[in-house]
Amino acid sequence: MQHEIRDEILSRLKSDYAMKTSPDGKFLRYGKCPSCGKKELFVGADNPVTVQCGRENNCGYQESTRNLYPDLFVSVVKRSPPTPQNPKATADAYLSEVRGLDIKRWHNCYDQETYQNFSTRHISPTIRFAITNPDNNTQGYWERLIDPAKDDSKAKIKTGFSIGGLAWLPPDMMGKLSLVKRIFITEGIFDAMALMEHGYHAISSISCNNYPHITLQQIKDQCDRLRLTLPTLVFSYDNDKAGQRYTKDFIVKARQQGFEATAIQPPYGKKQDWNDLHKAKKLSPEDMENYIYYGQLLVAENAKDKAKLVYHRNGNTNFYITFDNRTFWVKIDIDSYDKAFESHFTYAPDATEDDIKKAEANAQSDALNSCMSVNEIANCAIEPLYYQQNLITDESWYYIRIKSPKQADSKNTFTGSQLSSASEFKKRLLAVAPGVIYRGNSNQLDRILIDMISDIDRVETVDYIGYCDQHQAYIFNDRVIKNGVTYPINKDDFFELPNNVNIKTLAASPVISIHERPKQPINWVHDIVEGWGIQGIVALTGFLGSLVVQQIRAKQKSYPFLEIVGEPGTGKSTLLGFFWRLIGRDNHEGIDPNKSTKAGRLRTLSQTSNMPTVLIESDRDNAASGGRNNQFNWDELKNLYDGGSIGTRGMKNNGNEVYEPPFRGSIIISQNLQVQASKAILSRICHLFFKTETQTRASEAAARRIESYEIEQVSHFLDDFLKQERAILDTFFNSKIPFETWLKDSGVKSFRVAHCHAQLYAMFIALATHVLPQLQPYTQAMQSQLLSMAMERDDALNSENPLVIQFWDVYDRLSHRNSQMAKDEVLNHSKSPEIIAINMPQFYQAAREFMYDLPPQADIQEALRLSVHYKFIAANKVVSSRLENRSIRCWLFRRPATQSQ
Numbered sequence: 001m002q003h004e005i006r007d008e009i010l011s012r013l014k015s016d017y018a019m020k021t022s023p024d025g026k027f028l029r030y031g032k033c034p035s036c037g038k039k040e041l042f043v044g045a046d047n048p049v050t051v052q053c054g055r056e057n058n059c060g061y062q063e064s065t066r067n068l069y070p071d072l073f074v075s076v077v078k079r080s081p082p083t084p085q086n087p088k089a090t091a092d093a094y095l096s097e098v099r100g101l102d103i104k105r106w107h108n109c110y111d112q113e114t115y116q117n118f119s120t121r122h123i124s125p126t127i128r129f130a131i132t133n134p135d136n137n138t139q140g141y142w143e144r145l146i147d148p149a150k151d152d153s154k155a156k157i158k159t160g161f162s163i164g165g166l167a168w169l170p171p172d173m174m175g176k177l178s179l180v181k182r183i184f185i186t187e188g189i190f191d192a193m194a195l196m197e198h199g200y201h202a203i204s205s206i207s208c209n210n211y212p213h214i215t216l217q218q219i220k221d222q223c224d225r226l227r228l229t230l231p232t233l234v235f236s237y238d239n240d241k242a243g244q245r246y247t248k249d250f251i252v253k254a255r256q257q258g259f260e261a262t263a264i265q266p267p268y269g270k271k272q273d274w275n276d277l278h279k280a281k282k283l284s285p286e287d288m289e290n291y292i293y294y295g296q297l298l299v300a301e302n303a304k305d306k307a308k309l310v311y312h313r314n315g316n317t318n319f320y321i322t323f324d325n326r327t328f329w330v331k332i333d334i335d336s337y338d339k340a341f342e343s344h345f346t347y348a349p350d351a352t353e354d355d356i357k358k359a360e361a362n363a364q365s366d367a368l369n370s371c372m373s374v375n376e377i378a379n380c381a382i383e384p385l386y387y388q389q390n391l392i393t394d395e396s397w398y399y400i401r402i403k404s405p406k407q408a409d410s411k412n413t414f415t416g417s418q419l420s421s422a423s424e425f426k427k428r429l430l431a432v433a434p435g436v437i438y439r440g441n442s443n444q445l446d447r448i449l450i451d452m453i454s455d456i457d458r459v460e461t462v463d464y465i466g467y468c469d470q471h472q473a474y475i476f477n478d479r480v481i482k483n484g485v486t487y488p489i490n491k492d493d494f495f496e497l498p499n500n501v502n503i504k505t506l507a508a509s510p511v512i513s514i515h516e517r518p519k520q521p522i523n524w525v526h527d528i529v530e531g532w533g534i535q536g537i538v539a540l541t542g543f544l545g546s547l548v549v550q551q552i553r554a555k556q557k558s559y560p561f562l563e564i565v566g567e568p569g570t571g572k573s574t575l576l577g578f579f580w581r582l583i584g585r586d587n588h589e590g591i592d593p594n595k596s597t598k599a600g601r602l603r604t605l606s607q608t609s610n611m612p613t614v615l616i617e618s619d620r621d622n623a624a625s626g627g628r629n630n631q632f633n634w635d636e637l638k639n640l641y642d643g644g645s646i647g648t649r650g651m652k653n654n655g656n657e658v659y660e661p662p663f664r665g666s667i668i669i670s671q672n673l674q675v676q677a678s679k680a681i682l683s684r685i686c687h688l689f690f691k692t693e694t695q696t697r698a699s700e701a702a703a704r705r706i707e708s709y710e711i712e713q714v715s716h717f718l719d720d721f722l723k724q725e726r727a728i729l730d731t732f733f734n735s736k737i738p739f740e741t742w743l744k745d746s747g748v749k750s751f752r753v754a755h756c757h758a759q760l761y762a763m764f765i766a767l768a769t770h771v772l773p774q775l776q777p778y779t780q781a782m783q784s785q786l787l788s789m790a791m792e793r794d795d796a797l798n799s800e801n802p803l804v805i806q807f808w809d810v811y812d813r814l815s816h817r818n819s820q821m822a823k824d825e826v827l828n829h830s831k832s833p834e835i836i837a838i839n840m841p842q843f844y845q846a847a848r849e850f851m852y853d854l855p856p857q858a859d860i861q862e863a864l865r866l867s868v869h870y871k872f873i874a875a876n877k878v879v880s881s882r883l884e885n886r887s888i889r890c891w892l893f894r895r896p897a898t899q900s901q
Contacts, residue, residue: 008069010028012068012069013031013048017031017051018030018032021045025045026044027043028043031051033059035053035061038059041054042054043065048065049066049100050063050281051063060455076090076097082112091110091112091125091146094146100279101193101275109129110128111128112125112126117152120149120151125146126144128141128143129143129168129189131168131206140157140158140161140166142156142158143156163207165211165212166215167185167206169203173203174218174219174222177222177228180231181232182232182234183201183202184201185212185237185250186203186273187207187208188206188275189206192204192274193275194274194278194283197278198288202236203215211246211253216233219231220257220258230259231259232261232262233254233259234261235250235264236264239265239266239294251263251299262295263296264295265291265294265297266291266294267291268294297309303328303374304372306321307321307372307374308372310330311332317332318330318332319447322381324405327377327378328374328376329374331372332372333371334371336370340367340370344362345359346359377439378436378437379435380429380438383403384401384453385401385456385457385492386398386399386456387458388458397413397415398419398453399411400413402429410433412433422438422442425445459503460503460504462475465477465609466610466664467550467664471503473503476512476514480503481723482497507607509607512585513586514584515713515716517716521716522709522713524706524709525772527706528540528702529778531571531699532703535690536575537781538688538764538789542686544582544721544767546559546610546665547611548728550643551729552732553642558643558755559759560759561667561668561669562667562668563674563685565669565671565673565687566672568672570691571690571703573670574707575706576614581711582714583715584711590616590670591614591615591616593632594632605640605663606661606664608664609665610664610665611665611666613667617670617673635677635680637681638680638681639663640663643662643663644662644663646660647660674689676801676862676863677862677866682796683752684756686757686793687793717771724770727766727770728770731766731769731770732763735762735765736762740754740755743786743787746787749794753793757786757790761786764779800869804866804867804869807854807860807864808867808869808870810854814826814846814847814850828882829883829884829890830879834895836895837890838893839891867893870893870896871894873893874891874892875892876890878890
């Protein structure tokens with residue numbers, strides 16, 4: 001490790017974890033552990049590679065300084081460029097800083113070269129290792145890219161050169177075969193180098209699926225020429241599924257080729273290769289004994305052989321083992337064992353010490369065979385992966401992999417109660433894994449779980465899809481995007497983020513599918529303008545602003561509702577369907593609030609974060625046709641404007657706790673008729689109205705193209721947007737205030753209206769600047785459109801609703817149609833001159849008789865609650881009718897003072 005990097009790491013550790021230098025200067029100690037909170041964190045001062053917690057048994061936290069401070073390591077290319085004096089400076093720095101290897105020992109084993117990606121033109125320095133064919137004439141190479149491009153593989157093999165059957169050997173291996181008793185065969189070259197730095201002889205097969213039979217034959221031929229005993233091959237592949245599979249296969253091949261062969265395995269759990277263990281100082285002789293034991297367990301030929309290994313290692317007489325993805329319970333009758341050992345342990349009086357040891361080993365094996373029972377208790381093997389908990393709802397699960405010899409692996413959750421007894425575990429196992437059954441008892445299950453979950457990893461959870469403000473990351477079904485970097489889901493179904501953060505989402509829906517950018521991206525912006533004009537761009541802007549709505553609310557407290565209203569056939573559904581495909585959600589438009597329960601609406605509102613909830617139009621003729629009025633009350637949305645609570649529900653416990661999730665998204669309303677609600681709601685809405693009269697054949701063709709674009713063609717946009725998240729927000733915040741001031745100077749009186757429409761403009765500028773430069777020609781049109789929308793909304797807040805005006809106009813016409821009757825006697829049931837009492841069914845019946853066309857009764861009634869000129873008093877109140885001499889239900893309004901009789 002270079003001195004400047006080491007010094008910077010030590011400085012940061014002292015600052016971040018309050019670590020202090022030990023008296024001898026060899027360690028930093030007494031840091032606060034991020035896992036357990038105890039002041040037990042320490043690291044070596046000379047080579048601060050791994051930070052560890054001193055509470056090894058109770059905590060065991062360890063993390064590499066590379067993961068803690070990645071910024072110190074990513075610039076190795078810039079920090080150590082090649083020079084005329086040292087053309088391998090970058091490769092030296094990579095080998096030393098990244099791999100922790102001794103460059104003095106290996107300096108003549110590699111070269112520094114360059115690799116260029118001809119698609120992106122990205123150039124990366126490489127560290128290259130030569131690999132020679134058996135004829136020693138044709139050379140190939142394997143190289144590791146030090147600074148690969150995003151889509152490049154990290155390792156390359158010379159074009160046209162086949163690695164099949166070959167291995168990388170250290171330069172002096174063939175000349176020192178007389179000293180070689182064991183050869184460790186690793187996957188990677190850096191793994192082989194790491195083992196050699198600890199005194200082991202190692203070669204690399206480059207890949208775990210490449211059996212190096214050509215190189216091994218060279219070694220065998222050389223040993224035959226020198227009359228040397230063949231070295232034992234120790235396959236040292238990774239402990240993943242592929243590594244273990246090929247280890248078993250290659251041991252068989254090696255024995256067929258004439259070698260003795262065995263295996264060694266890295267520790268189970270967190271994936272670590274030999275280079276990782278070298279950097280963590282975990283390759284001591286004691287450590288290697290453990291890894292040899294793991295290798296013996298892997299290659300045991302049957303369950304009984306594996307049970308013997310475990311017994312000799314631990315001395316237990318009741319224990320479980322897994323073999324061939326089955327679980328066995330092993331029981332040894334120790335009294336019978338002692339008797340059997342005594343009867344089998346015999347040797348000649350003149351036996352040598354070696355003969356006695358061999359006789360003792362044979363007696364032990366025979367005794368174990370006679371008194372050991374190995375019974376299958378499950379036709380599967382379970383592997384608890386981690387513990388996940390929802391802190392808000394106080395629910396928790398163990399996430400377990402179930403491995404079966406005849407079925408593909410399955411993974412699912414088990415609650416604490418399902419692991420607490422054999423019967424419950426058996427039921428859950430049968431439910432989540434086809435064909436597997438547990439036949440053991442509860443005590444055996446407890447013994448298994450004690451080993452497996454006592455030190456289990458923990459994973460944080462969220463119960464939604466989208467943005468997590470705690471970690472400032474976007475969590476989707478198969479990836480997390482944080483600070484522009486994508487983290488794919490790992491094989492255990494969670495995401496590993498920097499600073500030792502493990503997280504996953506519990507939400508199964510919606511499914512967000514982000515596809516790769518096509519080679520020829522589509523210019524869909526032109527189609528939106530062609531099909532819907534500048535209003536289409538306003539709708540797009542409001543929709544995409546949802547992707548950063550929480551960050552906006554954090555500084556500006558609110559984000560507007562967007563209302564897309566228009567005549568039937570204007571393409572509202574087409575437009576919204578396309579917007580959803582842009583952000584990776586297919587076959588979705590929105591939900592109808594009138595056809596969903598309140599609980600259903602609450603779940604819909606809480607299942608996503610930094611995404612819109614689209615409320616589409618309901619069956620508005622229900623009330624008018626005599627059905628029950630289930631019209632959605634728009635005032636329910638009032639507190640969602642500033643990210644308030646969606647609703648309250650009780651927790652499943654014995655206390656008084658409640659769950660009040662905040663609203664993390666935005667609201668978009670799409671219907672044929674304008675929202676009728678209070679001024680408080682209307683002032684929060686940016687309103688768009690689409691008309692059929694603006695449609696042309698060109699706009700129809702554009703709408704058809706928008707409709708035809710598949711999610712695979714356009715969903716890369718979400719990735720493009722989120723990678724520019726910080727730049728988009730910076731531009732947004734810088735653009736909002738100037739435009740808001742301009743709107744006010746232009747005559748917009750309502751502060752909230754100006755604020756909402758200015759936010760739309762600021763988002764438009766951010767999109768045009770960083771993601772969609774095609775929008776820039778429409779900047780002036782956007783300003784004019786938003787000013788017009790704001791002025792119309794300002795006027796609407798200060799005027800009577802058109803539906804209310806229409807109602808009172810029809811009422812006035814019906815009341816005066818019979819000139820011989822006194823004023824208002826036709827429809828007004830009130831006996832008070834100051835009050836008008838109208839029975840709605842009678843009113844609508846009269847309107848139909850005289851051919852007056854009215855909107856649905858539900859819409860009229862919703863609007864009348866806000867009637868200003870005839871002030872609304874009460875709905876469906878029982879009054880004594882002056883017209884029918886009986887009680888009747890009426891809507892009550894107060895006359896203006898100038899009209900009182």
